[in-house]
Amino acid sequence: MKTEIIAVGTELLLGQIVDTNSSWMGEQLALAGIDSHYQTKVGDNFDRIDASLRLALDRSDAVIVCGGLGPTQDDITREVLASLMGAELVLDAVIADRIRAMFASRSRPMPENNLRQAMVPTGATPIPQQPGTAPGLMAPIRWVRGVGAVPHGSEPPDGAEVLDRVVYVVPGVPYEMREMLNGTVLGDLQRRAGVSATIESRVLRTWGQSESGLAEMLAGRIDELDETGNPTLAFLASGIEGIKVRITAKGADSAEAWSLIDAEQAVLEPLLGDLVFAYDDDTMETAVLAELGRLGLTLGVAETITGGRMANRLSSAEAALRAGTAPGGAKLGDPGLATASDTNQSEPSGPRTFAGGIVARSEHLAEYLLHAGSWEVSPLGDDLVPPLASTAGSLALARAARLRTNASVGIAVTAVEYQASATAEHPFGTAFLAVSITAQPAHGDVPAVAHRDKADEIRLPGDRERLADYSAISALNLLRLILQGRH
Known part of the structure; x- marks a missing residue:
């Protein structure tokens, strides 16, 4: 299964916001065993978002669209998706009530334009996780390459090759997007792809050596791993956060993958010595x-x-x-x-x-x-x-x-x-x-x-x-x- 990512937002093109969402999603797709060949950025323009989606659906089995789900006039991703599907936008009462409750919990009046976020194209379903006011969407689409979607309830043209595609739409707010990816999207993609193996990863964070220096230090080990193919090593230069050495392993289950990672870490740490200062998300x-x-x-x-x-x-x-x-x-x-809960904690x-x-x-x-x-x-x-x-x-x-x-x-x-x-x-x-x-x-x-x-x-x-x-x-x-x- 091939998946691609479309990031929506004129601010991404202008450089006002760095698109860290796409890089994070690409990393998670790789760790989930899902191929991802393309990433696209497009501004808040109906025709250009539509063209980007059509190109993506012609060449990929699944598309993740990130951004454009807010309440303002330039948040048009759901409208583009509905048009592409040939579907109507229908108010989802459950989502509308959820949005109202979020505003009420903060003792704030809800501007009526927030109900735009509760509009769902017929044939699409909301992603269950909704940490913010913008719900995500999951839309299975019957697609004819070079032609377009077969509208919900319609029959395809005679002789047309109908392709099963799926579009996931998630908010651009990072923690909201991540919750939906981890909670629904990645698992659904693995199910559709028939991925049975488990892929796990651990990051060794280093300070005091360049990326080329680390590659030279580990050259012999990298050659050995190239022969076996599992686990694998990758380097990621992260500026002030140092150079990350990522160990990735595939196993029949999580326990087997972690066993391979533990064994590889035991080999790498004596080679890296004092350079390793932390693991994974530690700093x-x-x-x-x-x-x-x-x-x-x-x-x-x-x-x-x-x-x-x-x-x-x-x-x-x-x-x-x-x-x-x-x-x-x-x-x-x-x-x-x-998250909202972070601002309402008792004194530790x-x-x-x-x-x-x-x-x-x-x-x-x-x-x-x-x-x-x-x-x-x-x-x-x-x-x-x-x-x-x-x-x-x-x-x-x-x-x-x-x-x-x-x-x-x-x-x-x-x-x-x-x-x-x-x-x-x-x-x-x-x-x-x-x-x-x-x-x-x-x-x-x-x-x-x-x-x-x-x-x-x-x-x-x-x-x-x-x-x-x-x-x-x-x-x-x-x-x-x-x-x-x-x-």
Whole structure:
């Protein structure tokens, strides 16, 4: 069975929104054992959406259309689908009541145009999952290549080859789309395709090596796997999130597939060593928080170039962990990843690991932090504070972060962030990472922790924004390695 994806929305063509939905759906189709040969983006235009659908139905068994299901005038996907099917749009009373109830639960009046979302083409059925106001649709279609759909209740032209096709229409809001894909669409596609094998996947997340470097490290193993064909390895460069190494295996059932993955992971991890920092949807910050929790430590951060990036990532990850929800591996700021229930939670229990952070962008604040701790911050004394953009300066700032937040661990990042302040010894892109850990005796099952002050000087590529991003993740990685006794 061949499936293709059509993403609807003029904003996708204008670059106002990056189409992460199609890439995610493509990955899930591959993991489900479903072939996907085409992905198309089309604007909010009736004729162009219609033409895209007709082309897709001529060449593919199934089409997933994402977007255009909202209540406004430019949300026309359902109208195009009805026209293509030769069907009427009929109000679904159950969906209409569900939409009204959603607005009532938020104590908000419902604009009447929301009932457009309850219109369903005759012959199509709503997808059961409906986390938002826009329902998804599943529409089996009898299709004549080059001609069009055989309308519901009609007979095809004499001698025509009638093809069984299916169109799934899902919202463009990521979490709504994902719930429908996982809840209905993927299973229905597997049933139609007769896929009996189970395909599973695990991601090893790495930091500190390039994609080509990883490929070279694993070249021998990749050659061996090419001979067997199962499991397989794939690399995905993910910017600040590192390089992902995905192990995918096929088995008669889930247990067999996971057994193959576990065996392959046992082979890969000794080859990759310290580069692996997390798995699947975990992140560098969840890995760091886990290590801090294991050792009974708390963390404070001081940031200059990173401008609060570390504090943002750590606080978001800790909030998700304390609430018992997975971070999801999504980049901060991705739309649509919070559900309504996320905003109505009771205060989580348990101790906080992340104490807080200080963003020292002004010279006044930075100098205050470096002077205020006396010899505890700078062994040189208050009158001999080291330059901020140096290993000694970053280490003094890490001590200040620990002391000022009353934490047991402090980390800090400084950098040569402007060309004007660069030197031959320290060119633009030089970052200074530092960790300061206070000693802690063993108690209960928690091991003793030795006092440790460590600073690293590294060179990072790119412009100032990339320097800030990579400095943040590199500092967290340094802390991870120290806490794990690997540095």
